Amino acid sequence: MALKNINPTKTQAWEKLTNHFNDNKDISIKDLCKDTNRKDDFSLELGDLSVDFSKNRITEETLSLLVELAKEVDLKDAIEKQFSGEVINATEGREVLHTALRSNSDEAVLVNGKNIKPQIQTALRKIRSFSNKVISGKWKGYTGKSITDVVNIGIGGSDLGPDMVVESLQYYKNQLTTHFVSNVDGDHVSEIIKKLNPETTLFVIVSKTFTTQETITNAETLKNWFLKSATIFDIPKHFVAVSTNLEAVDSFGIDKANVFPMWNWVGGRFSLWSAVGLSISLSVGFDNYRALLDGAEEMDLHFRNTEFENNIPVILALLSIWYNNFYNAETEAVLPYTQYLKKLPDYLQQAIMESNGKGVDRNGDKIDYQTGTIVWGSTGTNMQHAFMQLVHQGTKLIPADFIGYKESLHGLTDHHKKLMANFYGQIEALAFGKTKEEVHLELKFSGDKDKIAQLLPFKVFEGNRPSNAILFDKLTPKSLGKLIALYEHKIYTQGIIWNIYSYDQFGVELGKELAKKLLNKH
Numbered sequence: 102m103a104l105k106n107i108n109p110t111k112t113q114a115w116e117k118l119t120n121h122f123n124d125n126k127d128i129s130i131k132d133l134c135k136d137t138n139r140k141d142d143f144s145l146e147l148g149d150l151s152v153d154f155s156k157n158r159i160t161e162e163t164l165s166l167l168v169e170l171a172k173e174v175d176l177k178d179a180i181e182k183q184f185s186g187e188v189i190n191a192t193e194g195r196e197v198l199h200t201a202l203r204s205n206s207d208e209a210v211l212v213n214g215k216n217i218k219p220q221i222q223t224a225l226r227k228i229r230s231f232s233n234k235v236i237s238g239k240w241k242g243y244t245g246k247s248i249t250d251v252v253n254i255g256i257g258g259s260d261l262g263p264d265m266v267v268e269s270l271q272y273y274k275n276q277l278t279t280h281f282v283s284n285v286d287g288d289h290v291s292e293i294i295k296k297l298n299p300e301t302t303l304f305v306i307v308s309k310t311f312t313t314q315e316t317i318t319n320a321e322t323l324k325n326w327f328l329k330s331a332t333i334f335d336i337p338k339h340f341v342a343v344s345t346n347l348e349a350v351d352s353f354g355i356d357k358a359n360v361f362p363m364w365n366w367v368g369g370r371f372s373l374w375s376a377v378g379l380s381i382s383l384s385v386g387f388d389n390y391r392a393l394l395d396g397a398e399e400m401d402l403h404f405r406n407t408e409f410e411n412n413i414p415v416i417l418a419l420l421s422i423w424y425n426n427f428y429n430a431e432t433e434a435v436l437p438y439t440q441y442l443k444k445l446p447d448y449l450q451q452a453i454m455e456s457n458g459k460g461v462d463r464n465g466d467k468i469d470y471q472t473g474t475i476v477w478g479s480t481g482t483n484m485q486h487a488f489m490q491l492v493h494q495g496t497k498l499i500p501a502d503f504i505g506y507k508e509s510l511h512g513l514t515d516h517h518k519k520l521m522a523n524f525y526g527q528i529e530a531l532a533f534g535k536t537k538e539e540v541h542l543e544l545k546f547s548g549d550k551d552k553i554a555q556l557l558p559f560k561v562f563e564g565n566r567p568s569n570a571i572l573f574d575k576l577t578p579k580s581l582g583k584l585i586a587l588y589e590h591k592i593y594t595q596g597i598i599w600n601i602y603s604y605d606q607f608g609v610e611l612g613k614e615l616a617k618k619l620l621n622k623h
């Protein structure tokens with residue numbers, strides 16, 4: 102059965118939310134936070150994760166109306182349809198089953214009447230055995246040497262996910278050096294080639310379709326470079342592929358035994374949980390890779406089974422809709438307070454903007470309300486010295502997710518204390534600002550009255566800028582899996598409420614076609 106087709110703006114909840122918004126336009130986060138129970142009332146926990154969303158322009162009533170909206174569009178039904186393998190990606194005629202990839206349960210998930218769980222297990226065993234061989238040095242290159250470098254060749258979902266996770270889990274990395282080539286710009290591949298030795302490099306070509314121009318161009322360039330020192334008979338020792346297109350993989354010259362499966366029921370930007378994550382497993386070992394999947398599964402179970410009032414991805418999705426559709430906030434910032442997550446904003450840009458950047462509804466009609474948010478961000482504290490001026494005092498409303506960790510990985514407690522003081526300091530500054538009176542009091546001590554009057558307006562912080570504090574105990578493969586899955590489910594929840602299809606991406610096609618035409622002309 103297809104997903105329901107309900108225009109959110111025609112629901113009763115939307116009307117109530119509009120009235121509620123008009124009645125509460127002047128709501129102040131500072132005033133709301135005077136309630137000493139607010140933090141408890143507006144926080145949720147899931148094991149090592151806590152989400153404090155008390156510093157938002159919401160009351161209990163806002164929340165219950167937003168939840169009413171989720172119920173009225175029958176989000177529950179949509180969640181069940183996704184998990185149970187219905188064809189919810191209707192425009193491409195596909196199931197959407199990245200959740201099955203990380204499931205440890207015996208529950209069968211049927212695609213065309215066939216349980217897909219056994220093939221997932223087979224693929225995982227293949228990833229494990231291959232990773233173990235490469236990491237242990239048993240897998241030898243064409244001159245008998247062990248592998249030292251892994252090059253992931255892919256783009257979009259076949260690059261951003263693995264690249265972000267490998268970067269984020271650097272602390273858990275083994276001796277292999279992992280590189281990512283994505284851009285068709287030859288400078289990218291050239292700089293990577295400089296670092297490689299053909300005798301000890303493993304190339305992982307990741308392309309669901311195996312037709313993507315950038316990936317195939319980079320793969321051919323790397324193969325030609327490899328063949329300057331080796332022969333075609335050496336290719337099986339150095340090239341493996343992850344793809345659904347077995348024919349194209351074969352004609353590239355890759356041994357059948359070296360092909361890892363991909364499936365049509367996994368979308369590119371949700372594919373790091375499949376063999377697309379092979380370079381993650383190679384980089385941090387299979388056990389850590391499995392832990393990443395387990396963390397995601399914990400979030401899946403929470404998302405599927407928890408009532409909306411206490412459902413973390415649902416609440417974050419609803420808050421985002423509140424600002425996007427009622428406050429007209431166009432962008433959202435993602436601000437991880439760990440250098441390890443520096444690639445998270447880039448990854449989320451594809452996940453969120455390729456999914457929810459849609460202008461027609463599930464009926465095919467042009468939409469007259471706002472959908473996908475613009476996502477951007479960077480790591481704290483660096484960004485405090487870059488773009489945060491605009492977030493604090495600019496003219497735009499930019500809801501922000503602060504992501505932090507209670508414990509530092511390297512045990513540099515002095516650094517961590519300072520880092521987290523900044524984390525909370527920023528949240529507080531955004532929410533509560535600094536009043537004229539406070540500034541005045543501060544300047545009073547400088548003694549110069551003219552100077553006080555002159556500087557006052559520039560030093561005032563209006564505050565009332567919303568943010569969420571997403572806090573984990575520690576950055577581990579498991580907690581990272583949980584965080585990524587949290588955003589995945591937030592994306593789907595928003596897509597359902599906006600009545601769009603989140604799992605296709607026709608918008609990237611036109612430019613590709615035109616580039617091809619132009620290429621053929623010259």
Ligand SMILES: O=P(O)(O)OC[C@H]1O[C@](O)(CO)[C@@H](O)[C@@H]1O
Pocket residue numbers: 256257258259307308309310311312313316369370455606609
């Ligand atoms: O894995 P493939 O088929 O090379 O596609 C790469 C990427 O291209 C897109 O289709 C469009 O950018 C993404 O959705 C996908 O992740």
